[in-house]
Amino acid sequence: MSTSMGIDLVSGSIDASLAELDNRSRSPSRPSAGEIVVGPFSVLDFTAFTQPQESAGMGLREIPPVATPASAVAIAPPLTAPILASDVSPLSPGPFVIDSLAHMDDFLHWSDLLGITPDQPGFSSSLDGADIFDFHPTPQISALDSRLLGMDQESGAALAEEGEPGQTGQIPTPQQTPMKEPSASLDLLTDAPFLFKHFQDHVIPSMMAMPLGEKSPWKILNLSAAVVTYSDITFLGTRNPTHARLANLYGLLACAAIHLTLKPPNHMVHTAKDWSQIAAQTYQHAKDHMQxxxxxxxxxxxxxxxxxxxxxxCGLIQFAVISGQQQHARCFMVDAERLLRLRGLPKRRISQKARLLHHVYTWLRIVGESTYVLHDYTPSTMFLEALDNQFRTPPGAVDLEATNDGNSRLDDFLRLDARHSDRDLNIDEPKDLEVGLHDIHLQDSRVFSETLYKQIYGIPETWLSLVSQTTRLANVMETFRTARSLGDGVSLEAWEALQRRSVRLENMICSFDLNRTQGPQPEPHDTSSKPHRHMLRALDASLMIFFYRRIRQVHPAILGGYVDNVISALHQFHAALPQDSYGGPGSAWPAFVAGCEATTSARREGILKCLEKAEMIRSFASFATAKNIMNELWRMQDEHLVRNRGDAFPTWIDVLKAGQSWPLLC
Structure with a gap:
């Protein structure tokens, strides 16, 4: 049958044979009667489309053009190439289509198809010619699609009108696939590819405490999930993503857009105002989907x-950090805390991806809480009972935090771990796996071998746990002072218990700093670790300052040496960074903690230069906020030195309480 078919048709390519069929069917000399069949068993039977006519030549019974001739089959472009309007063949017949077929290259010959035998590998009896020749591409191109394809809306609309929905083999488009996102939301995704790239190349490195060159959870998890969600609701249209995944997508786009608002590139068409509008709209979508x-x-x-x-x-918290929206950040942190206790910590097995996210949350929460002094420090009944028991759990009592009680104050960060000793401060002892995986506030400062903070942020978990311990103890002592001033009958034993813990914590922080400075140093030629070493020095010195400010409440003049260490380390850090580096310091925390204790003009100028260098590269709102708070504090301190030298020296805590401000330095 294949041989007979080949004899009846012209030699050459399939396109040439089809062209001859079309040309001869239009010839005035074609026969007017008889069946028009080709090959044995009437395989190609066109009788239904024509008048019975006499055939001539090679015995080929020709046909006139039909509504959609076989010769008008479109050739699909490669999947890797964009589908442009010029790549889609017209669906209506015309002379230019038929004439052009005669000039096509002979890539596919009849022998390629008709020489196939059923026993050949890959041959499928389900392959039917009708499945091929009945294929009609009918693109439905929306305003978003046309922008992505480089066409204007009118061209896209005209091309969509040419299509005939419902044809066999029609390619589904995003508009034909059920989606939850309306067209107005899809319009926000026009700049998504560029924002993905900007988030990866600029925003993620800027969020890191120091340049590591390692893959960040933001890239491994958030960015990857956002790209998949974007493809699902646009060009793939494969399924309806959850509101959680849509919240991550829009939150990530909002982070990139707000970063461009703070420092738009010179080569971009969009202005800072344009990016600000995009950031506001995507952020609103992210909040709605998250809720x-x-x-x-x-x-x-x-x-x-x-x-x-x-x-x-976490993405919404990060947006609040970049843009400096303190109230929103507080709400998101409480929601994240509740979600962790409800769904994350009760799991029997905490996956590696979940652990990465827990590390991200812990960094945001602990560093964020360290500068949050807007608590209601009025002592509660629970706090007074804890004072009476010297923060130890009485026999038979139930630890509210351990039971994940819904009434526990998730946003206060005031609790101290109820233990019969201060063993949790032994930073050289190991912490078991069960405690380490569930210690999201790092209440236990012992060493955890499975920690990932060095890989993610380049800092030891011990440093972060000591910040957490200092913040907790400072909040408890502040509440104790309030209770004492209100005459709530706090005992001397309770105060002594707090003092013993503060002394032990001080010893841990000082020994941690000494061990770092006196330990083995990297080789002199190891230049890759220089920025890292300098930032660790700055963090250690600023932790010392933080402890003596929050716990001991000393005069800034006593802390001058630590301030100098921070300034020197930060300047060396910036000097060691490559010129094209976007990594670190993602946090203004060390500069802020040290700058607020700077009482001389030289120290103040040194801190401001560090902040300005970081702000030029990172463009986070936290750097400008830190400068504003420090300038206001320095003004108050200078006035104090002139008028009220005998009163308490103003600190950054006083400025934040007076202005109801929370600098987001995480």
């Missing part, structure tokens, strides 16, 4: 993945 997810997707039947919800909340 819906927490309400509807936390439990069955529409349960979202835990890691999708947590990464979305």
């Amino acid at each position: 819906t997810s927490l309400q509807l997707e936390t439990a069955t039947p529409k349960k979202a993945k835990y890691k999708d919800q947590l990464m979305a909340i």
